[in-house]
Amino acid sequence: xPKPILPERPIAPAVFQxxxxxxxxxxxxxxxxxxxxxxxxxxxxLSPGTLYGSIKQMLDDGLIEEITGRSAAxxxxxxYYRLTRKGREAARQEMARMSALLxxxxxxxxxxxxx
Amino acid sequence: MLDLQAFARTKGDDVKRSERIYRWLLRFYPRDFRDEYxxxxxxxxxxxxxxxxxxxxxxVLGDFVFHTPKEHWSTMKQDLRYAVRMLLxxxxxxxxxxxxxxxxxxANTAMYSIVxxxxxxxxxxxxxxxxxxxxxxxxxxxxxxxxASVPNYLSWKEQARSLDLTALQGYAANWTEDLEPExxxxxxxxxxxxxTMLIIGAGLLLQSFARLQSASLGxxxxxxxxxxxxxxxxxxxxxTAISAFFSxxxxxxxxxxxxxxxxxxxxxxxxxxxxxxxTVAAVDPPDSSLGQPMSSAWRSVDAGFFAALRIPxxxxxxxxxxxxxxxxxxxxxxxxxxxxLFGTSDPVDQQxxxxxxxxxVIGVVGDIRMKGIADPPESVVYLPISQGGRFxxxxxxxxxxxxxxxxxxxxxxxxxxxxxxxxxAFGFRAMDDWIDSSSxxxxxxxxxxxxxxxxxxxxxxIGIYGLLAYLVALRRHEFGVRLALGAQPGSLLRLVLAQGxxxxxxxxxxxxxxxxxxxxxxxxxxxxxxxxxxMTFLGVAILLLVAALIASYAPARRAAHADPIAAxxxx
Numbered sequence: 001x002p003k004p005i006l007p008e009r010p011i012a013p014a015v016f017q018x019x020x021x022x023x024x025x026x027x028x029x030x031x032x033x034x035x036x037x038x039x040x041x042x043x044x045x046l047s048p049g050t051l052y053g054s055i056k057q058m059l060d061d062g063l064i065e066e067i068t069g070r071s072a073a074x075x076x077x078x079x080y081y082r083l084t085r086k087g088r089e090a091a092r093q094e095m096a097r098m099s100a101l102l103x104x105x106x107x108x109x110x111x112x113x114x115x
Numbered sequence: 116m117l118d119l120q121a122f123a124r125t126k127g128d129d130v131k132r133s134e135r136i137y138r139w140l141l142r143f144y145p146r147d148f149r150d151e152y153x154x155x156x157x158x159x160x161x162x163x164x165x166x167x168x169x170x171x172x173x174x175v176l177g178d179f180v181f182h183t184p185k186e187h188w189s190t191m192k193q194d195l196r197y198a199v200r201m202l203l204x205x206x207x208x209x210x211x212x213x214x215x216x217x218x219x220x221x222a223n224t225a226m227y228s229i230v231x232x233x234x235x236x237x238x239x240x241x242x243x244x245x246x247x248x249x250x251x252x253x254x255x256x257x258x259x260x261x262x263a264s265v266p267n268y269l270s271w272k273e274q275a276r277s278l279d280l281t282a283l284q285g286y287a288a289n290w291t292e293d294l295e296p297e298x299x300x301x302x303x304x305x306x307x308x309x310x311t312m313l314i315i316g317a318g319l320l321l322q323s324f325a326r327l328q329s330a331s332l333g334x335x336x337x338x339x340x341x342x343x344x345x346x347x348x349x350x351x352x353x354x355t356a357i358s359a360f361f362s363x364x365x366x367x368x369x370x371x372x373x374x375x376x377x378x379x380x381x382x383x384x385x386x387x388x389x390x391x392x393x394t395v396a397a398v399d400p401p402d403s404s405l406g407q408p409m410s411s412a413w414r415s416v417d418a419g420f421f422a423a424l425r426i427p428x429x430x431x432x433x434x435x436x437x438x439x440x441x442x443x444x445x446x447x448x449x450x451x452x453x454x455x456l457f458g459t460s461d462p463v464d465q466q467x468x469x470x471x472x473x474x475x476v477i478g479v480v481g482d483i484r485m486k487g488i489a490d491p492p493e494s495v496v497y498l499p500i501s502q503g504g505r506f507x508x509x510x511x512x513x514x515x516x517x518x519x520x521x522x523x524x525x526x527x528x529x530x531x532x533x534x535x536x537x538x539x540a541f542g543f544r545a546m547d548d549w550i551d552s553s554s555x556x557x558x559x560x561x562x563x564x565x566x567x568x569x570x571x572x573x574x575x576x577i578g579i580y581g582l583l584a585y586l587v588a589l590r591r592h593e594f595g596v597r598l599a600l601g602a603q604p605g606s607l608l609r610l611v612l613a614q615g616x617x618x619x620x621x622x623x624x625x626x627x628x629x630x631x632x633x634x635x636x637x638x639x640x641x642x643x644x645x646x647x648x649x650m651t652f653l654g655v656a657i658l659l660l661v662a663a664l665i666a667s668y669a670p671a672r673r674a675a676h677a678d679p680i681a682a683x684x685x686x
Contacts, residue, residue: 052148052155
């Protein structure tokens, strides 16, 4: 039995997307959606249910936290979220996991056009 | 041009209709989730209607099919997890649940054994419905049926092919299977001792619950209606505008006769709202041991908040019109925060740093319970509305003299309409309601244990009754003989009662000792009650003795009224 390449459990794609969006600045829900949309050239658009379902889960898991009253220009009805230390750590781990996976993939014939 | 306008209008109508449908679909989410995120989800939906509707509606449909059940499941999972965790965390509680189940199974077994043996008197044969009684008949003697003679029986038995014959002589044969009364006595004593422990546990929890209900919350919820208000962004862009709006609203409400207080906060104590927190430290701590930054909750409030909830001002002053954003910042502290940050020295006029913002402490108010009724009061830093920043939803508190929530709700809606008809108020609920929901867990726990204890008491009574009824049935013959020999019915009654009470006393005694040993673990669940509360122990012992007396009375009466002739005939 070979050693498993990736011991950690992968993070759900939507959750990872949100972690990336919040990595450099706190954002509100709509801002997160726009950020994810921009990064993917509009290909990824989270539905309201996925977005807020994930946000709730992430708040429960302590990956993100809510902040309020950021600056006078903010939209009052929107809640802002930022990464917690745990969230940052989770995102880093997922990044490492994905790079490792990519490295493994690159070592196979998938990289060239053979086969 | 005209066509374009018409088109724009139709388009606008479409958007509104879509939004209405979306809002309707949101109802299928669990209530908590909807309250928390519904507003933002509709905002997001509205923002996205611009990009074309097919993809959006497909996604919404996907949400509806997958996420709605998922959220319900997640809520349920949380409840289940909580239940399991609570059982694990409170081993006594779990043990009592298991004990009741065991007791129920034990007592049921005992009950059914008794019913089976004493009342149904089943035959010691398989398939009793195939049993027939065979008679001889002699029409010439005008005797349609009489019992068979022995020679006839023997010759029938020899010849019978479809019947399996057996003979029976006399009437009084014991056709029941043999029982072991000793084991039953054990069950009766066991059930009364388990009942004792359960009822003591339930009694302690009930008392604890009663004390919890009257526990000091630090605030007076009576006749206070809470509502949630969401300010549109365009007109209320900053703290000044928000604060101006709320002070107009609260002034207007306070001018109404019958309104005893009106205030605003970013969160409802023991209820919903933004659970803002941060790091706080005294800038010049009076003592080197107090300089450490600590985490504390913070809430944005106005002076009316303290007035409406009757939270006492202990030092300094409350927020006033002078606390404008330009004079940032001023803070008020809960007593506990004041103590942790400044020790015994007066915090008023001292400098404080909250999340990097430095300001001055202007007053100290009494501690209130923020999270829940059973959670201890925590450190809270209060900021004035003008400086506390923007919240999606603010909470309003209105205390009225007559306490009618409907009247207060109508009043808030009216005043809101006068000041700004575009500001919606929703989620009207009495402050008492929030506190009730906050104590719901304790209440449920208490009720469960009370119901279990009642079941245990019922089973205990049935156990004692069943056992004595059985013993009396067994000794009916003996009682008959005693009566025939001149025993007084009263003495037989006392004999059986004493036996019942004796069993119960043994059980209760063991139960009391068990309760003393076990309720120690119950300590964490109790609030203001000692685990060895003597009144509870005494009360439960008396209750159980009375119950045992009642349970023993019917069998004892039956013993006293045994028919000596019937008993002797059976001999």
